[in-house]
Amino acid sequence: MASPFIVMRDPVLYRIKFAEHHQTGNKWCIYPMYDFTHCISDALEGITHSLCTLEFQDNRRLYDWVLDNISIPVHPRQYEFSRLNLEYTVMSKRKLNQLVTEKHVEGWDDPRMPTISGLRRRGYTAESIREFCKRIGVTKQDNTIEMASLESCIREDLNENARARWR
Known part of the structure; x- marks a missing residue:
């Protein structure tokens, strides 16, 4: 809670949702959040460079923190860039x-x-x-x-x- 970075103060890593899942039914009610699974998935899949748009820039600290605190052979790096905007064109x-x-x-x-x-x-x-x-x-x-x-x-x-x- 003392971190100067909001994303690191009390990160939400899981959520609990009591709802039937389309694949697992009612076996699970705890689901990992994107910020927690993104970096682990990248590491397990051997991703070396994770490319994200700028809205994930603040989350890089959490991405690196999770990887620093688990035992993995590869430590991917997250890089952010601005999204492409073409004039007169919907890109969303x-x-x-x-x-x-x-x-x-x-x-x-x-x-x-x-x-x-x-x-x-x-x-x-x-x-x-x-x-x-x-x-x-x-x-x-x-x-x-x-x-x-x-x-x-x-x-x-x-x-x-x-x-x-x-x-």
Whole structure:
């Protein structure tokens, strides 16, 4: 409780929920919280670099504390970065999922979706997506990327690699 970091004062590691579980029925009522299981799962699975968005930055202290206090062969590192924001584009997974479940789009690979599979169905090449990622880089600063930046990557890739056909 004396820690200057709120996340370390009295971390919630488990919750008790008296409800039937879809797999275990009523056998268990104690469930580990994400902050407790995230680092342990990473260690058990041999993850070396855990990549998270900035909202998990404060939780890194708890991530490291749990790993420091258990016996594990590998100590993963958590790195945080800002999320990608494209202008005029909904990027929230929760909101995109709502579009899919309410059948406003045909699925995650609908060409209107800002997903890798949606971009691929729209005609974006893998190389153009990689080039876009290289150009914008990884940062901790929130920013909004112009759609023109993404579009210029596909335009340049197609100009260089697509065969021009004339009638």
